[in-house]
Amino acid sequence: MTAGFTTMSFASWALHSHWLAPAGLILLPYLYIVYQRLRYRRQNDLFRVISENAEDMIAVVDVTGKRLYNSPSYEKILGYSPKELVATGSLQQIHPEDLERVVEAAKQARTTGVGKRLEYRMRHKDGGWRVLESTASAIRNRKGNVTRLVIVNRDITERKHIEQQMEHNALHDELTDLPNRRLFLERLQHAMDYSERNPQFKFAVLVMDIGGLKIFNETMGHTVVDQLIVEISGRLKTRIRHDDTLSPPNSKKNSGMAGEDEILARMNGDRFMILLEGTKTPSDPMRVAVRVQECLATPFIARGIEVFTSASIGIALSNASYHKPAEMLRDADIAMYRVKAQNTPGCQVFDAHMHTLVVQRMKLETELRKAVERGEFRVFYQPIVRLSTGQITGVEALVRWLRNETEIVCPADFIGVAEETGLIVPINRWVFQEACRQGHGWHSRFGGDPRLTVSVNVSPRQLVHSDLVADLKSALDETGMDPRCLHLEITETMAMSDPQIASRVFSQIKDIGISLSIDDFGTGHSSLSRLRGFPVDILKIDRSFISGVEREGDDSEIAHLIVMLAHQLHLKVVAEGIETSGQRDCLKQFGCDFGQGFFFSRAVDHIALEKLLERQRMDPVGSAVNTASQPVPAI
Numbered sequence: 014m015t016a017g018f019t020t021m022s023f024a025s026w027a028l029h030s031h032w033l034a035p036a037g038l039i040l041l042p043y044l045y046i047v048y049q050r051l052r053y054r055r056q057n058d059l060f061r062v063i064s065e066n067a068e069d070m071i072a073v074v075d076v077t078g079k080r081l082y083n084s085p086s087y088e089k090i091l092g093y094s095p096k097e098l099v100a101t102g103s104l105q106q107i108h109p110e111d112l113e114r115v116v117e118a119a120k121q122a123r124t125t126g127v128g129k130r131l132e133y134r135m136r137h138k139d140g141g142w143r144v145l146e147s148t149a150s151a152i153r154n155r156k157g158n159v160t161r162l163v164i165v166n167r168d169i170t171e172r173k174h175i176e177q178q179m180e181h182n183a184l185h186d187e188l189t190d191l192p193n194r195r196l197f198l199e200r201l202q203h204a205m206d207y208s209e210r211n212p213q214f215k216f217a218v219l220v221m222d223i224g225g226l227k228i229f230n231e232t233m234g235h236t237v238v239d240q241l242i243v244e245i246s247g248r249l250k251t252r253i254r255h256d257d258t259l260s261p262p263n264s265k266k267n268s269g270m271a272g273e274d275e276i277l278a279r280m281n282g283d284r285f286m287i288l289l290e291g292t293k294t295p296s297d298p299m300r301v302a303v304r305v306q307e308c309l310a311t312p313f314i315a316r317g318i319e320v321f322t323s324a325s326i327g328i329a330l331s332n333a334s335y336h337k338p339a340e341m342l343r344d345a346d347i348a349m350y351r352v353k354a355q356n357t358p359g360c361q362v363f364d365a366h367m368h369t370l371v372v373q374r375m376k377l378e379t380e381l382r383k384a385v386e387r388g389e390f391r392v393f394y395q396p397i398v399r400l401s402t403g404q405i406t407g408v409e410a411l412v413r414w415l416r417n418e419t420e421i422v423c424p425a426d427f428i429g430v431a432e433e434t435g436l437i438v439p440i441n442r443w444v445f446q447e448a449c450r451q452g453h454g455w456h457s458r459f460g461g462d463p464r465l466t467v468s469v470n471v472s473p474r475q476l477v478h479s480d481l482v483a484d485l486k487s488a489l490d491e492t493g494m495d496p497r498c499l500h501l502e503i504t505e506t507m508a509m510s511d512p513q514i515a516s517r518v519f520s521q522i523k524d525i526g527i528s529l530s531i532d533d534f535g536t537g538h539s540s541l542s543r544l545r546g547f548p549v550d551i552l553k554i555d556r557s558f559i560s561g562v563e564r565e566g567d568d569s570e571i572a573h574l575i576v577m578l579a580h581q582l583h584l585k586v587v588a589e590g591i592e593t594s595g596q597r598d599c600l601k602q603f604g605c606d607f608g609q610g611f612f613f614s615r616a617v618d619h620i621a622l623e624k625l626l627e628r629q630r631m632d633p634v635g636s637a638v639n640t641a642s643q644p645v646p647a648i
Contacts, residue, residue, distance in 0.1 A: 070145075070166040073152075076123055076159065078102055090168050092138030108134035108142060115147075122149040123159045132169070144173045186279040188239055189246040197278035197286050201338040204290055208331055216331045217298040219287040219360075220345040221305060221324040222353060225510065226283035228473050229320065233511050237315050244313055245322065246279065252308040253277050253287065253301070275301060286342075295330055295362070302326045302360035318512055323358035325349055330362065350374070354429055378430050384414055385439055391415050392447045393616040396625065396638055397468070397587060397609045400601045405629055405638065407466035407500070409609065410448040411616050412440060428472075437472045442484050445469060449494035451619050456495065459626050468500040468530060473507050477514065482521045489525070496526035500551065504532045508547060516547055523548045530587070534575065545582060552579045556590025556610070563595040573603045580604065613638040 070090055073082040083098045091106070107115050111133035122128040128149030134142040145166040152161040184196035192200070201218065208214045223245060230238040253275045276288040287305075289298050305324050312319035327349025335341045348363040351370060384390065394408040414422035431437040452467040459465065475481050489496050501522060508515045508531060519529055530551035531544060544552075554575055561568030572588070579586045588600045591610035600608060614625065625638060 072164045074162050074164065078104055081161065091135060091143065106136040119149060119162065122151055122162055126151040126159060143168055144170045189243055189279050191246055192278040194280050197288065198338045200276055201288055204288065205335060205338065215292045217289045217292050218329045218341050218345045219289065219298055219302060219326055220349045221285045221326045222349055223283040224323045224325060224358060228510050233315060241313055241315060241320065248308045249277055249285065249305065252304045298328045299360065306358065325352040325358060326360035327352060328360060328362045356429060377427065378434060381427055381430055381436055385436055389415050390440060390443060392444055393618055394622045395609055395616040396614045397607050398613050398638060400597060400605055400608050405625060407468060408622065409468040410444060412444050432472055432474060435474060437474055438478055441472055441475055445484055445488040449488045449492040449499065452498060453492045453494040455626065459630055464498050466498050466500055468502050470502045476503065476507050476518060485525060485527065500528045500530050502530045502532040505534050512546065519548050549584060551585045551587060553587045553589050559588055559590045559596055562599045576603045576605050
C-alpha cells in the first residue's frame with residue numbers, strides 16, 4: 014500500500030479481490046479502519062526514521078505550544094534529554110529578546126498555515142546560547158483547522174560566528190583590533206545626525222599623527238613598528254574610555270547628558286582618531302589631547318633600546334556647518350598638519366584661517382617639486398671658527414631656495430615639506446655634489462694646513478636611504494674632494510632612532526674617510542655614554558644651551574659638562590648659535606674648540622665666503638670674520 018491509496022481505490026481493490034465476495038461488503042468498513050491504522054503507522058514509522066536520522070532538530074507541538082515530539086538531535090545539539098524536554102514548554106529555552114518574534118511567527122503559522130523562516134537563540138543545557146534557523150509547517154485536521162506545527166530547527170551558531178567575525182573584521186583594524194576608518198565615519202555620521210535633532214549635543218573629532226614611526230619603519234622594519242603600534246594603541250586605550258563603538262548615539266549613555274564618551278580608532282599607519290561625544294566645553298577635547306601626550310611621554314622598548322614617540326593632534330569641533338563626516342575629518346586633518354609644520358608635538362583646534370594655510374602648503378609643495386626639476390637651489394656657507402684664534406677652519410653648507418631667481422626661501426619654510434614628500438633626498442644629493450665641488454676649489458685656491466672642512470647635513474630620510482653611501486662616493490669621485498675634509502652632520506635624535514642601523518651606516522661612511530658630527534646635541538634622548546658606540550668625531554652643542562651660557566645656571570653648567578665629557582671621549586666640540594662676545598668668551602673658558610653663529614658671520618654665498626677666506630690668507634693672525642658687525646638674520 015502506498016501513502017496515496019484512497020478510500021475509493023481501497024473499495025475497488027476489495028471488490029475485485031478473489032477472496033472477498035460482494036456479499037462480504039459488510040466487512041468493508043472494518044477493513045478500511047485496519048487499513049488506515051496500518052497506513053498511519055507506516056507514515057509515523059517513516060517520519061520517525063527521517064527525524065531520528067536528520068541533523069536538524071525536528072519538533073511537533075500542538076496549538077498550545079505543548080511538545081508532542083522532539084527528534085534525538087535536540088539532545089545532541091542542545092544537551093537536553095527527551096524527558097527534560099517533555100517537562101518544559103516549547104518556549105522556555107528561547108532567549109527573552111527573541112521570544113516575542115517566535116510567538117508571533119507561530120501565531121502566523123497557525124493562522125495562515127504557512128510558516129516563515131526566522132532566526133532566534135535557544136539556551137543550551139550548559140547555559141550558553143545557540144543560534145537556530147527555524148521553519149514551521151502546519152498540520153490541519155479534516156475540518157481544515159491547524160492542530161499541530163512541525164518545526165525544523167537548524168543549528169547555525171558557527172555560521173553566525175563566522176559572519177559576525179567577518180563583519181567585525183570589516184569594521185576593525187586587523188593589527189590593533191580598534192575600529193577602523195569605516196566604522197569611525199559611521200559612528201561620526203550617527204553623532205552628526207543626533208546633533209541635528211538635538212542641537213545641545215556637542216562632540217569633537219581628534220586626529221593624531223604619531224611622530225617617528227615612519228623613520229622607525231625605515232630603520233627597524235615593519236615588524237618592529239607593528240609591535241610599537243600595538244603597544245601605542247594599548248596605552249591609548251588605557252587612558253581613553255573606549256566606549257562600545259556600535260551603540261547608537263541616542264542611547265542613554267551616548268545622549269550627551271551622561272558625560273563624555275571617547276571612541277578611539279586607527280585610520281592607517283601612524284594615524285589614530287578619537288570621537289569625543291557629549292562635550293560640554295571646547296576645552297574638553299584639549300584635556301583628552303593632554304592625556305594622549307602624557308601616555309606617550311614614557312619611552313617604548315624596541316630591540317632593547319628606548320624609543321620615544323609623540324603626537325601631533327588636530328581638533329575639529331562640531332557645528333551646524335558640517336553635513337558630512339569627511340568634512341569634519343578633513344578639518345581635523347588640517348589642524349593636525351598645522352601642528353606638524355611647527356615641528357613641535359602638541360595640539361591645535363581648527364579654524365577657518367587654516368584653510369588658507371593648507372592651500373598655501375599645497376602650493377608650496379607643487380612649487381618645490383618644480384624647483385627640484387629646475388635646479389632653483391643654492392648653497393650658502395656659515396663659517397666655523399676656532400675659538401682660540403678666531404680663524405675660519407670650516408664651513409657648514411646650508412641649502413637655500415632661490416624661488417623665481419629673486420626670492421630666497423629659508424630652510425625653515427620648506428625643509429619640513431621636502432622631508433615629508435621625500436624631495437629632501439634629491440635636494441641633499443645635489444647639496445653633496447655642490448658642497449664638495451666648492452670645497453675642492455677652495456682647497457686648490459687657498460690651501461691651508463689643516464685644510465678647510467665642509468660640513469653637510471644629513472636628513473632622516475637620507476640616513477635610511479639605501480643610496481646614501483653611494484651618493485657620497487659619487488660626489489667625492491666626481492669633484493675630487495678629499496673625504497677627510499668632509500663632515501656629515503646627523504642629529505642626535507636620528508642617531509638614536511635605531512642605533513644598530515645608524516652604527517652600520519656610520520661605519521660605512523667612516524670607511525670612506527668622512528668625519529661624523531652629532532648635531533643639536535643635548536636636545537634628544539641620549540647621553541654621551543650611549544654615543545660611545547658610534548664612530549663620532551665631533552659634537553655640536555645645541556644653540557638652546559648657548560643663549561644662557563653667560564648666566565650662572567643650568568645652561569652654563571650643561572654646556573661646560575658637555576665640553577669636558579666630550580674631551581674625555583676624544584671628541585671635538587662645536588658650539589652653535591654664538592651671538593655675543595660674552596658667549597664666545599665663556600665657551601673659550603670652558604675649553605670649547607669651535608664655534609659658529611651670527612657673532613662671527615651669517616650664512617653667505619660662495620663669493621662672500623671667498624672674500625673672507627682671502628682676507629684670512631692675507632692676514633693669517635687676524636680674524637677674518639666681521640666680529641664688529643651687529644648680528645643679522647640668517648639667510
